[in-house]
Amino acid sequence: MKKNKITVKKGSASFLNSHMIVVQNGSEKETIQADKFIIASGSEPVQLPFAPFDGEWVVITKGMKCHDGKIAIVTGSGRGIGKAIALRLAHDGINIVINDINEEAAQETAKEIESIRRKSMAEKADVSNREDVFSMVKQVVDHLGQLDIMISNAGRCRQLCFLPRFGGLKLYDRIICFD
Amino acid sequence: MTHIVVIGGGPAGYIAAIAAIQNGSQVTLVEEKYLGGTCLNVSCIPTKALLQSAEIVEKVKNALTFGIELPDGKTVINWGGEYRKEKDKSSSSSWAELVT
Numbered sequence: 001m002k003k004n005k006i007t008v009k010k011g012s013a014s015f016l017n018s019h020m021i022v023v024q025n026g027s028e029k030e031t032i033q034a035d036k037f038i039i040a041s042g043s044e045p046v047q048l049p050f051a052p053f054d055g056e057w058v059v060i061t062k063g064m065k066c067h068d069g070k071i072a073i074v075t076g077s078g079r080g081i082g083k084a085i086a087l088r089l090a091h092d093g094i095n096i097v098i099n100d101i102n103e104e105a106a107q108e109t110a111k112e113i114e115s116i117r118r119k120s121m122a123e124k125a126d127v128s129n130r131e132d133v134f135s136m137v138k139q140v141v142d143h144l145g146q147l148d149i150m151i152s153n154a155g156r157c158r159q160l161c162f163l164p165r166f167g168g169l170k171l172y173d174r175i176i177c178f179d
Numbered sequence: 180m181t182h183i184v185v186i187g188g189g190p191a192g193y194i195a196a197i198a199a200i201q202n203g204s205q206v207t208l209v210e211e212k213y214l215g216g217t218c219l220n221v222s223c224i225p226t227k228a229l230l231q232s233a234e235i236v237e238k239v240k241n242a243l244t245f246g247i248e249l250p251d252g253k254t255v256i257n258w259g260g261e262y263r264k265e266k267d268k269s270s271s272s273s274w275a276e277l278v279t
């Protein structure tokens with residue numbers, strides 16, 4: 001090892017333990033011991049000996065995109081941003097429950113999701129109403145067996161003035177209920 | 180002397196390696212593909228080189244508006260020959276020699 005010169009090794013590094021790596025280049029293998037390691041492997045993850053990629057607690061970015069068969073509820077997804085989120089998730093392999101207060105819009109989006117070969121169901125529920133939300137979640141779990149992802153997209157903000165003549169605290173409560 | 184191993188020879192890794200050697204450590208850098216990483220070899224730099232090629236094609240097509248006539252009027256894309264030679268010259272193989 002030359003002084004003031006970086007020693008460059010060609011090969012793929014993986015950890016043997018917390019102070020040793022093995023560098024594999026074709027059929028050649030070399031172990032290197034060091035005091036400190038800097039992992040700068042870009043988008044290619046290097047597994048740490050004490051934190052294996054188990055797909056649950058430690059996931060790699062590529063693994064994060066593996067959502068096949070999961071179930072998501074997207075609130076307020078009959079149209080607009082919610083619908084866009086729902087379609088995006090469906091493209092990633094997720095089955096989507098389309099929630100909206102407008103049942104017709106929800107059903108139309110659900111059909112669109114089914115057209116890209118994902119399961120979908122439309123659930124009319126007012127998310128500012130606790131009972132509605134509980135019964136929607138129950139319906140989903142009863143029918144589809146699970147709920148993996150919940151996206152609270154629905155929101156409302158008509159006026160930002162809470163003066164009595166514009167709706168006052170009632171309006172405030174209504175907005176906060178949604179969120 | 181502290182021995183530091185850097186895994187990955189991209190912008191993050193080579194900067195870390197240079198900083199470590201400047202601070203008096205022993206440094207080993209491990210790279211499985213190309214020194215210079217994604218940025219130098221496959222992303223930032225090559226894409227900008229491609230953009231430059233596209234801009235040149237566009238300029239050549241509009242040469243007449245700059246008062247330049249190209250009699251046969253054809254632009255032919257050739258990634259071999261001179262282009263290849265230039266690219267090989269700027270490849271990352273000599274990188275390790277630069278960071279002494």
Ligand SMILES: Cc1cc2nc3c(=O)[nH]c(=O)nc-3n(C[C@H](O)[C@H](O)[C@H](O)COP(=O)(O)OP(=O)(O)OC[C@H]3O[C@@H](n4cnc5c(N)ncnc54)[C@H](O)[C@@H]3O)c2cc1C
Pocket residue numbers: 011012013014040041042043044045046186187188189190191192209210211212213214215216217218219221222223224226
């Ligand atoms: C198409 C595209 C265009 C881009 N354009 C720009 C731009 O114009 N401007 C800009 O600033 N950024 C741009 N980027 C982003 C830029 O490329 C990255 O931010 C940058 O390369 C990240 O540097 P890095 O050192 O973290 O990772 P990388 O450059 O990816 O380097 C990591 C290195 O580690 C090596 N490695 C991985 N695992 C191991 C292992 N186990 N053992 C040994 N070696 C390993 C890899 O081979 C790689 O060489 C672009 C990215 C892409 C994809």
